[in-house]
Amino acid sequence: MTKPPVLVIAAVQLVLVSLAAAVLHFYGRPVSALSVFLGGALCALPNAYFGLRAFRESGARAADRVLQNFYRGEVGKFVLTLTGFAVVFASIKPLNPAAVFISYGLCVILQWLLAARLVR
Template identity: 75%
Template sequence: MKKPPVLRIAAVQLLLVSLTSAVLHLSGKPVMALSVLIGGALCALPGAYFGRRAFRDGGARAAHRVVGNFYRAESGKFILTMAGFAGVFVTVKPLNAAALFISYGLCVIVQWILVARMVR
């Protein structure tokens, strides 16, 4: 069974936020550019962790391990995301919170779209 392309999805997300961030930075909005980049990374990196952790095992004989891996992967993704947001709000000054959350939300939508297209 072929493993899902989770790292490709994270790479596409990071590429999109990097390009958007570069355009914003070049147009004279460095705080917004950094906020967009961080928001995208807070979505893509825990998502990549989830994918790598959840899909380590495969096959019918490993069903019990697969279920356990999914629970651990989702818990780890949640912890990484929450710790990432907390760390950003404590350490990054100045920060455009709206740009951070919008970028995060758009990355989640991009992830859904890419997963839906790859599942077909």
């Protein structure tokens, strides 16, 4: 069975965010590097959870379970995202909030672009 596109997208997001964080760290911006990595991870990891949860089963006979898994995956993704932001902002000091939100937003845009490309 092939991996769901959601998992591929999450992997690409994590790789790109890791590279961006490494470059920032190399140029002497460790706080920004950590903030960029965390923002991207707050987007990619809940997406990976959704992919694992939603695509657990397939087939016409399992249609009810598939739909339940999609709903549970989406609720879990939402809870993980909210909890992740709360934990990051409450426990990570120093932090660059702008870098967290920009990285998160760019990962969401990347997710849309990759999903559109993989669907074709």
